[in-house]
Amino acid sequence: MGLLEGEKVHLWTYPRFISAKSGKIYIDGLPLDKIQAASLRAHIGIVNQDSFLFHASVRDNIAFGKPDASQEEIEVAAKIAHAHLFISQLVDGYATPVGDRGVQLSGGQRQRICIARAILSNPSILLLDEATSALDTESERLVQNALDHLMHNRTTLVIAHRLSTIQRADLIVVLDQGRIVAQGTHESLLAEDGLYSRLIEMQQFTPY
Known part of the structure; x- marks a missing residue:
């Protein structure tokens, strides 16, 4: 379980890609x-706005964090990420x-291949940094469904402007x-009628 202490700790300090200037x-x-x-990075999965893929096959990109994965394991991860169907049609x-x-x-x-990659590595901690912000409505729906599976039973830290993600x-x-x-929670923040509820109204947010 992760605990952030201090006002300005950047999300990317978790896998220690950068060092925190303040806070712990x-x-x-x-x-x-x-x-x-x-050891730390072996337990952290990352899905961000810039869904980086290597100049390699779909299989190699999904298996990047677990290169010895079987084809069956890769396909199971892709199915959970709602990616298997389009991959099969390539x-x-x-x-x-x-x-x-x-x-x-x-x-x-x-984005769904990146999610399949994270699913296959089965991280204890998941970092989502604007994971759906660059997507159209249909792609966001599919990616959000995949993220719901990925976030289940693991510590997840999410940065998002699209509030459906959180x-x-x-x-x-x-x-x-x-x-x-x-x-607070979604419900308690709505009840406060503050910035969060105004952002919800601006986005014409519809609950699942």
Whole structure:
């Protein structure tokens, strides 16, 4: 379980890609800087707005974090990520090259392959950084369904402007100009009639 202490701890300090300038993060009671980076990253899955894919096959991209995965394991992860159907329709299926940074695929397809990759690695901690912000409505629906499966029974930290991504969160922290202005559940924040409820209204948010 992750605990953030302090006002300005960047999300990407969790896998120690950058160092925190202030504040501290604890995981299972241990300070982040006391955990070996390789061990830490083995327990963290990341899906962000820039769904990065390697110039390799679909299979290799999904299996990046678990290169010894069987074809069956890869296909199970793809099915959970709502990616198996479109992958099966590609010219060479899972052996199809995706091109540089996944240029051969749509944004929603790239995102679902990244989610399948995270599912296959089965991380203890999941970081979602604007994971649906660049998608059209239909792609967002499919990706959100995949994310719901991925977030189940694991610690998940989500940064999002599209509030459909965070409605079911145990704790929502509302930031304004880099400061915490409110925190609570979706229902309690709506009842406060503050910034969160105004953002919901602006987005014409419809609950699941």
